[in-house]
Every structure is written in structure tokens, then in C-alpha cells.
Amino acid sequence: MNRRHALRVLAGMALCPVCASPGLAAEGPHWGYEGDHGPSHWGDLDAASKTCSVGSQQSPIDIQGSIKSQLPALKVSWPKKPDMIVNNGHTIQVNADPGNSLTLGSSKYELLQYHLHHPSEHLIAGKAYPMEVHFVHREASGNLAVVGALMAGGKANAAFSKIVAAMPGKEGPAVKMAAAADPNQMLPAQRGYYRYSGSLTTPPCSEVVNWLVLREPIQVARGDIDAFAKLFPMNARPVQKDNRRFVLSS
Numbered sequence: 001m002n003r004r005h006a007l008r009v010l011a012g013m014a015l016c017p018v019c020a021s022p023g024l025a026a027e028g029p030h031w032g033y034e035g036d037h038g039p040s041h042w043g044d045l046d047a048a049s050k051t052c053s054v055g056s057q058q059s060p061i062d063i064q065g066s067i068k069s070q071l072p073a074l075k076v077s078w079p080k081k082p083d084m085i086v087n088n089g090h091t092i093q094v095n096a097d098p099g100n101s102l103t104l105g106s107s108k109y110e111l112l113q114y115h116l117h118h119p120s121e122h123l124i125a126g127k128a129y130p131m132e133v134h135f136v137h138r139e140a141s142g143n144l145a146v147v148g149a150l151m152a153g154g155k156a157n158a159a160f161s162k163i164v165a166a167m168p169g170k171e172g173p174a175v176k177m178a179a180a181a182d183p184n185q186m187l188p189a190q191r192g193y194y195r196y197s198g199s200l201t202t203p204p205c206s207e208v209v210n211w212l213v214l215r216e217p218i219q220v221a222r223g224d225i226d227a228f229a230k231l232f233p234m235n236a237r238p239v240q241k242d243n244r245r246f247v248l249s250s
Contacts, residue, residue, distance in 0.1 A: 029045040029046050029049070029203070030045075031045055031049075031202070031203050032090075033234050033235055033236070033237075034234070039052075039237050039238055042203050042205065043205075045203055048203075048204045049203040049204045049205060051199070051204060051205045051206060051207060052203055052204065052205035055199060055205055055207050056207075056243050057197055057198055057199055057207040057243065057245060058198065058199045058205060058207070058240035058241070059121070059122075059198030059199045059200070059201050059209065059211060059237075059240060060121035060122040060123070060198070060201055060236075060237060060239055060240065061122065061123075061196070061198065061239055061240055061241075061242045061245075061247075062122075062123040062124075062125075062126060062239045062242075063122060063123065063124050063125070063194050063196075063213065063247055064125055064126070064242075065247065066194055066247040066248060066249035067246055067247065067248050067249065068248075068249050069195075069248040069249060069250065071193070071195055071248055071249075071250040072104055072105035073191065073250075074102065074104065074147065074191045074193060074212060075102065075103035075104070076101075076102055076147075076184070076187065076191075077100065077101050077102075077103070078100040078101075078111060078182075078183050078184050079099065079100065080096070080097055080099045080100050081180035081181065081182050081183070082094045082095060082096040082097060082100075082113075082114075082180065082181070082183065083176055083177045083179075083180035083181075084174045084175070084176060084177070085163065085166050085167060085168065085174060085175060085176075085177050086168070086172075086173065086174035086175070087167060087168040087169070087170060087171050087172060087231070088171060089171035090202065090235060091115045091116055091117065091232060091235055092115065092116050092163065092167045092168075092228070092231070092232075093113050093114070093115040093116075094113060094114050094115070094163065094177075094181065094183070095112075095113045095174055096111040096112060096113055096114070096183075098110060100183070101137075102135075102137045102145060102147065104145060104210075104212070107139055107143070107145075108139065108140075109137030109138060109139045109143075109144075109145045110137060110138055110139075110140075111135060111136070111137050111183075112136045112137065112138055113136050114133055114134060114135040114136065114183060114186075115133070115134055115136070116131060116132070116133050116134075116163075116228060116232075117131060117132045117133075117134070117201075117235055117236045118130065118131045118225070118228055118229050118232050118233070118234065118235055118236065119131060119132075119234070119236050120132035120150050120151070120236065121148075121201050121236045121237055121239075122148055122150065122213050122239075123239055124150070124215075129150040129151055129152055129217055130151055130152060130153055130225050131150075131151035131220070131225055131228065132148055132149065132150050132151060132236070133148070133149050133151060133186055133218075134146050134147070134148050134201075135147040135148075135149070135183065142208075143208070143210065144208055144209045144210065145209075145210045145212060146209050146210070146211055146212065147187075147193075147212045147213075147214065148211065148212065148213040148214065149186060149187060149188065149214045149217070149218055150213075150214070150217035150218070151217060151218055151219075151220050151225070152217045152218070152219055152220070153219070153220065153221070153222040153225055154219030154220070154221075154222075155219050155221070156220065156221035156224070157185060157186060157218060157219060157220040157221070157224075158181075158182070158185050159181040159182050159183065159184075159185035159186050160181070160185075160186060160220045160221075160224055161220075161221060161224055162177065162179050162180070162181040163177075163181050164224045164227045164228060165178070165179075166178060166179070166181075167228070167231065169231065186218060187214070187218065188214055188216035188217065188218050189216070190215070190216045191214065192214070192215045192216065192249070192250050193212045193213060193214050193215060193249075193250050194211075194212075194213045194215065194247050194248065194249050194250075195210070195211065195212055195213075195247070195248045195249075195250070196211050196213075196245055196246065196247045196248070197209075197210065197211070197245065198211045198245075201236075201237045202237070215249070
């Protein structure tokens, strides 16, 4: 296995821990969001996570400006409603079956899973949002594309409300949701987005992600945000240096 392929395998496992083990996080060093196991120490966990501290294309970032570009439209085709949900100890994640895809230009990616962060990991011009959802896709070649949607308090979102109602209170195996949530409902009406090259936002922080952060936030009920926050008071990595990376805007 060459180094590039190995990184992609690591990336897939980190973003989709249940792909490696049914419903349970993949084995590895203990990490978290606070104290001695928090983000500032991730690079010291083991050799595989060294990129967390020495990488030059780390995520998330504060999107302060962007270059208007002719980017391809995000063509989302998510006809299936995933209904397997897991508390993996770091977040609430909904696992997708084959059949949901994202097309970006000539590239087609399969939806693996989507998961949640409180508060948002990406900032827009210094502004953080209450939450952020990441839709993780993988191309057949192993390349990753993650669509990020910022979440603001407001009117209830039917899909997010179903997730909150079904989310397990403790870490454990994936369980079936009583009512499947439609991921399409967690996307804004307008699909304009920022695009930049970055990394996983959890160990091993591999720099293999094509980030697609939607400009328009979605609204979700404040009560649902509070319910998630009781389980995960803080599960967001702090913003990283952009290191003069270009951020493109559709």
C-alpha cells in the first residue's frame, strides 16, 4: 500500500468510523475536545496524527474572503433516507446506505455518512454558528468531498428534529431510527458554496478533503440545539491557520 493510498484509507476510517466497525468508533488513541486529549495535543497522540500539528492545510478555517469563480454546481442526489444513527463518543452520526451521491463537475462521490458539531467548526468572517453538519462523500478513487452546512437557531427543521429524537444518549453501536430523516431537508434552498483544500477536523487530520461549505445557513429549532448540546457541550475543533490558501466562491 503506497503512502497516498494509506492516507486515503485513514481518512475514510476517521470520517466514517462505523465503516471500520459496526456502530463503534475505530480503535486508536483516545482523543477529545478538552484537556490533555484536546485539539492542541492531537498531534502528539501517535505518529499517524502528527499532521494535526504540522500540517499546512488543516481544517476548519475562518473564511474571511473568497475569490469569485466559475465553480460547478453541487448536484446532490440523495433519494434514500438513512435510518441508522450512532453516538460514537465524539458526535452523533447518521450512516448512509449506497445510493446517495454528489456530483461535482466530472467527479461523482458516494455519501458515506453525516454528522454534527456544536458549535460550528467553520467561521464566516469571524462569525460562528450554533452548529454545523458535515455530509461526508467519497469518490471511487478515494478522494473525499465534505459538504458543510451551517446551522442557525430559528424555525424547526423536520430532519434535524427526527435526529434529535432518535440520538442515543451514550456511546454505543448504531441503532435504527424510529423515523428516517431526509438529509435533503438539511440543505439550504440556495446551494452557493465556498471551496478550499483542507483536512479532516478530527485525528489523524489527514489533508485529503475537498471542502464545500455552503454560504447560506439552515434554520433549526433552538430547543433541538439545546438537546444536542446536553450530549455534546463542545465538539468543534478550533479554526486553523489558512496559510494563504485560496478560498473559491461559486
